[in-house]
Amino acid sequence: MSLLHWAILAPFIMAACVPFVRKKATAIHTGWFVLILPLVLFVSFLQYLPVTMKNDSIMQTADWIPSLGINFTAYVDGLSLLFVLLITGIGALVVLYSIYYLSKTKESLQHFYVYLLMFMGAMLGVVLSDNVITLYMFWELTSISSFLLIAYWFDRDRSRYGALKSMLITVFGGLMMLGGFLVLSIMGNTFSIRELAAQAPELNNHPLFLLAMILILFGAFTKSAQFPFYIWLPDAMEAPTPVSAYLHSATMVKAGIYLVARFSPIFAFSGYWFWIVGTVGLFTMVWASFNAVKQTDLKGILAFSTVSQLGLIMSLLGAGSAALHFDSLDDNLYTAAVIAAVFHLINHATFKGSLFMVTGIIDHETGTRDIRRLGGLMSLMPITFTLSVIGAFSMAGLPPFNGFLSKEMFLLSMVQLAELDLFNLETWGLLFPVLAWIGSVFTFIYSMIIVFRVFGGKFQPEKLEKKPHEAPFGMLISPIVLASLVILFGLFPNLLSYSLIQPAAASIVPSIIPNGGQLDVHISFWHGFTTEFMMTIGVVIIGIILYKFLPKWIGMYDYFPGKVTLNNLYNASLYTAERGSHSLTKSYMTGFIRSYLVYIFAFFITILGFTIWVKGAFRFDSSNTASIGFYEVGLVIVLLIATATILIAKSRLTSIISLGAVGYSVSLFFIIFRAPDLALTQLVIETVSTALFLLCFYHLPKLSRHEEKRRFQIGNAVIAAGVGLIVALIGISAHSTKLFPSINEYYIKNTYTKAGGENMVNVILVDFRGFDTLFEIAVLSVAALGIYGLIKLRLEKGGEQNENE
Amino acid sequence: MEILMCIVAGLLFAAAVYLMLSKSLLRIIVGTGLLSHGTHLMLLTMGGLKTGAAPVLGENTASYTDPIPQALILTAIVISFGVTAVFLVIAYRAYQELGTDNMDQLKGTEADD
Numbered sequence: 001m002s003l004l005h006w007a008i009l010a011p012f013i014m015a016a017c018v019p020f021v022r023k024k025a026t027a028i029h030t031g032w033f034v035l036i037l038p039l040v041l042f043v044s045f046l047q048y049l050p051v052t053m054k055n056d057s058i059m060q061t062a063d064w065i066p067s068l069g070i071n072f073t074a075y076v077d078g079l080s081l082l083f084v085l086l087i088t089g090i091g092a093l094v095v096l097y098s099i100y101y102l103s104k105t106k107e108s109l110q111h112f113y114v115y116l117l118m119f120m121g122a123m124l125g126v127v128l129s130d131n132v133i134t135l136y137m138f139w140e141l142t143s144i145s146s147f148l149l150i151a152y153w154f155d156r157d158r159s160r161y162g163a164l165k166s167m168l169i170t171v172f173g174g175l176m177m178l179g180g181f182l183v184l185s186i187m188g189n190t191f192s193i194r195e196l197a198a199q200a201p202e203l204n205n206h207p208l209f210l211l212a213m214i215l216i217l218f219g220a221f222t223k224s225a226q227f228p229f230y231i232w233l234p235d236a237m238e239a240p241t242p243v244s245a246y247l248h249s250a251t252m253v254k255a256g257i258y259l260v261a262r263f264s265p266i267f268a269f270s271g272y273w274f275w276i277v278g279t280v281g282l283f284t285m286v287w288a289s290f291n292a293v294k295q296t297d298l299k300g301i302l303a304f305s306t307v308s309q310l311g312l313i314m315s316l317l318g319a320g321s322a323a324l325h326f327d328s329l330d331d332n333l334y335t336a337a338v339i340a341a342v343f344h345l346i347n348h349a350t351f352k353g354s355l356f357m358v359t360g361i362i363d364h365e366t367g368t369r370d371i372r373r374l375g376g377l378m379s380l381m382p383i384t385f386t387l388s389v390i391g392a393f394s395m396a397g398l399p400p401f402n403g404f405l406s407k408e409m410f411l412l413s414m415v416q417l418a419e420l421d422l423f424n425l426e427t428w429g430l431l432f433p434v435l436a437w438i439g440s441v442f443t444f445i446y447s448m449i450i451v452f453r454v455f456g457g458k459f460q461p462e463k464l465e466k467k468p469h470e471a472p473f474g475m476l477i478s479p480i481v482l483a484s485l486v487i488l489f490g491l492f493p494n495l496l497s498y499s500l501i502q503p504a505a506a507s508i509v510p511s512i513i514p515n516g517g518q519l520d521v522h523i524s525f526w527h528g529f530t531t532e533f534m535m536t537i538g539v540v541i542i543g544i545i546l547y548k549f550l551p552k553w554i555g556m557y558d559y560f561p562g563k564v565t566l567n568n569l570y571n572a573s574l575y576t577a578e579r580g581s582h583s584l585t586k587s588y589m590t591g592f593i594r595s596y597l598v599y600i601f602a603f604f605i606t607i608l609g610f611t612i613w614v615k616g617a618f619r620f621d622s623s624n625t626a627s628i629g630f631y632e633v634g635l636v637i638v639l640l641i642a643t644a645t646i647l648i649a650k651s652r653l654t655s656i657i658s659l660g661a662v663g664y665s666v667s668l669f670f671i672i673f674r675a676p677d678l679a680l681t682q683l684v685i686e687t688v689s690t691a692l693f694l695l696c697f698y699h700l701p702k703l704s705r706h707e708e709k710r711r712f713q714i715g716n717a718v719i720a721a722g723v724g725l726i727v728a729l730i731g732i733s734a735h736s737t738k739l740f741p742s743i744n745e746y747y748i749k750n751t752y753t754k755a756g757g758e759n760m761v762n763v764i765l766v767d768f769r770g771f772d773t774l775f776e777i778a779v780l781s782v783a784a785l786g787i788y789g790l791i792k793l794r795l796e797k798g799g800e801q802n803e804n805e
Numbered sequence: 806m807e808i809l810m811c812i813v814a815g816l817l818f819a820a821a822v823y824l825m826l827s828k829s830l831l832r833i834i835v836g837t838g839l840l841s842h843g844t845h846l847m848l849l850t851m852g853g854l855k856t857g858a859a860p861v862l863g864e865n866t867a868s869y870t871d872p873i874p875q876a877l878i879l880t881a882i883v884i885s886f887g888v889t890a891v892f893l894v895i896a897y898r899a900y901q902e903l904g905t906d907n908m909d910q911l912k913g914t915e916a917d918d
Contacts, residue, residue: 639817
């Protein structure tokens with residue numbers, strides 16, 4: 001265990017301490033204690049920057065299950081460090097924000113911070129694990145902590161619904177991903193991502209390659225809310241706003257992006273990867289931005305916008321995979337897409353984080369997030385207004401904010417794709433820039449809605465629950481920090497170029513970077529009247545026009561069929577699955593003991609009959625059998641007649657006496673077959689049990705057949721005949737197949753010398769197998785106690801009550 | 806003889822299963838009794854029949870029958886007696902309390918769940 005491992009585990013340890021802190025220090029908000037951890041982690045991880053800037057990496061291994069090759073390997077390279085800094089950095093800001101957002105007295109803070117810390121640790125584990133199994137474990141832990149955080153206000157129906165939905169979808173994806181990991185590790189014979197990436201060329205030709213890729217992409221797409229799995233994210237907005245800012249915009253939903261980036265060295269050479277990741281991402285971007293416009297809940301808009309922006313990053317990673325098909329680094333246009341993806345990832349975390357926090361402030365101060373009730377807050381909340389302008393304009397891609405730069409790089413990458421002569425892009429290539437542009441227009445529109453519907457327009461105090469005023473300063477610190485970063489990165493993007501972006505991009509496409517080389521990352525603020533700049537101007541002009549005339553065309557959304565939505569599909573399939581499994585269970589768990597016995601016997605017949613038939617196990621060998629004597633035949637006839645009498649008996653007395661007759665014939669058989677002890681025991685026991693039967697005779701009801709129907713009887717008879725047949729077949733085969741001589745020689749020889757007895761059966765019971773007999777006596781004692789208890793037990797009236805005591 | 810005994814055991818099993826599937830509690834108990842008789846005969850048959858004298862030393866014979874199945878059956882007889890006894894008492898008490906031995910009625914109704 002190195003320091004790196006402790007850094008991953010630290011949040012979990014801290015989480016365990018939180019309840020005690022909460023209990024002991026009630027005067028201080030628990031958040032202040034929690035805040036220390038992400039700050040310390042952030043600063044301590046900064047020390048790895050010099051290492052990753054040289055495109056080096058650090059690896060520390062701790063044994064976990066070495067016999068299976070599963071180790072807890074922590075691996076720091078440019079990509080993981082970028083994520084670690086996002087997780088701890090945004091984490092610190094979110095904790096600070098939550099101190100003012102969540103009331104110290106009203107909310108159950110210990111739960112909130114335990115879950116939040118659990119998530120932080122899990123997320124660090126995801127991005128720092130090199131072992132796929134460890135990665136998977138932490139991955140599911142993020143799903144679980146997300147579930148708990150969404151359901152934080154668990155008394156609300158919507159919260160529970162959203163939590164369950166996100167859990168079901170992300171865990172479904174996670175299981176698919178686990179399958180992909182296992183397939184991949186079978187192909188490469190290792191669990192280490194680094195070692196798998198090293199054998200990428202061989203893996204590419206493996207027949208299971210495509211399967212592994214698609215399974216892993218399921219994990220990435222569900223987690224990063226890509227089409228068609230995005231439906232959980234809007235419902236996850238029921239979580240407290242700090243959680244939405246942290247998990248559902250800045251970090252957890254980017255785990256899918258991380259996964260795609262991390263596995264790019266293994267999969268990205270394939271054309272399937274390019275098409276699947278690129279088109280799913282781009283389609284998600286357009287679809288979600290289109291849907292964001294019609295939302296009326298402020299957080300709903302942000303949720304769809306997050307889905308859309310994640311799609312944007314995803315499509316850039318898909319486009320970037322084209323870079324692998326060019327050897328020369330100098331004229332490789334497509335590495336720009338990877339760089340743009342990393343850059344936009346950082347930018348999105350900053351502007352979307354601040355926008356979520358602003359939304360939280362509006363919700364907190366006005367009591368609503370419905371844009372139809374909000375308006376005219378500009379003069380009442382000037383600082384919040386400024387922050388939201390910065391965030392939203394950056395999201396819309398306007399200068400001088402960082403979103404402008406990465407949006408331009410995105411458009412440029414999409415334009416370049418149209419010129420690519422790979423993967424049949426000659427025909428379909430033009431779709432990429434066109435779709436990207438349409439998505440950008442809608443992004444512009446909803447960004448404007450966020451700012452001007454809330455802060456512009458007419459102030460409607462009568463629709464608000466509270467009298468709005470500016471938020472307390474503490475609540476504003478975090479969004480101010482993020483908004484300053486938005487401007488800072490916008491004006492000086494090259495602060496990031498070689499410190500964070502280059503190392504991260506280099507980890508995504510390591511194969512095309514020569515030893516000691518670096519990607520060329522130069523982000524210029526002004527780059528002339530290029531195609532992408534013209535496209536941005538077009539976005540702004542068309543966007544403004546469409547925003548102005550929004551009331552004219554918003555009705556268009558009504559033309560979409562209301563019933564055929566993915567949400568309805570999810571609800572219907574969940575409902576059908578619940579109903580289906582309920583009725584399936586009900587159909588065979590009938591509560592009748594007969595049904596269960598039928599299942600057991602039918603299974604017995606099927607499995608044994610099938611085995612006998614398939615294996616050809618039936619043997620018939622009559623050479624080694626004893627002769628059949630006169631008495632034996634007579635006894636068999638008596639026994640069978642007695643048995644038949646039981647079957648057809650109308651009165652209980654008849655059947656009991658017939659059972660006794662069967663028992664006595666069996667003991668006569670024991671005499672004939674040279675088993676005197678058995679015969680004696682059987683005679684005694686049979687007498688006692690017949691007496692017992694007759695004792696109960698007075699109390700038990702008339703032996704009625706309970707009007708068994710003909711069909712019922714025939715069914716029973718068929719099963720009974722089947723069981724009898726199988727037993728007879730097995731008996732005959734077993735007798736005809738002697739694989740080795742009996743071990744009875746040992747007992748015959750040693751009975752006298754070792755145990756000093758002459759009756760072998762008795763000696764076996766009391767000496768050789770003495771313990772068995774002892775426990776047999778114990779069983780009988782238990783039975784006797786049970787009988788005594790049953791007879792003595794007198795249930796009160798309303799026996800159920802007595803039972804439940 | 807062994808083949809015949811296997812068939813007899815099979816028939817006993819069939820009768821036992823048929824009884825166990827019926828609706829009356831008493832017939833089910835009788836069925837379990839028959840099932841143990843069938844099992845005992847089967848076990849004894851597996852050791853070979855009439856291969857020698859009874860397994861008691863000093864019988865002045867060249868061979869003895871296999872004592873192991875006999876030891877097993879002796880245990881089984883006693884245990885199956887215990888089972889039958891418990892079963893009977895449960896049936897008796899259930900009838901006393903509930904007034905029926907019909908398995909369909911003993912199952913209870915949906916409302917009782």
